[in-house]
Amino acid sequence: MAKEKSEETVKAFISEDPNSRYTFDSERDAQQSELCREGDKLSRKCIMIQMHSTRLFQAMQEQGFFCALPMDPSRTHMDCKRIPKS
Secondary structure, three states: OOHHHHHHHHHHHHOOOOOOOEEEEEEOOOOOOOEEEEEOOOOEEEEEEEEOHHHHHHHHOOEEEEEEOOOOOOOOOOOOEEOOOO
């Protein structure tokens, strides 16, 4: 039940602005992750999701996003951008 609720929370959060860039991060093996919609400093919005980062990675792909580590090797969050539909 909690798994479905977390997935619905991710879908609802993305649906607010589906074309934004999203990032997520969590501690190693943590059962929760922080999902953020990136904008300028005033419009950045983050939520905590009860989901391992590996499952959140999969959920973002299911929503049509490509996620990868940033180019800066000192950063450990995942960057996610919507894949344009052709």
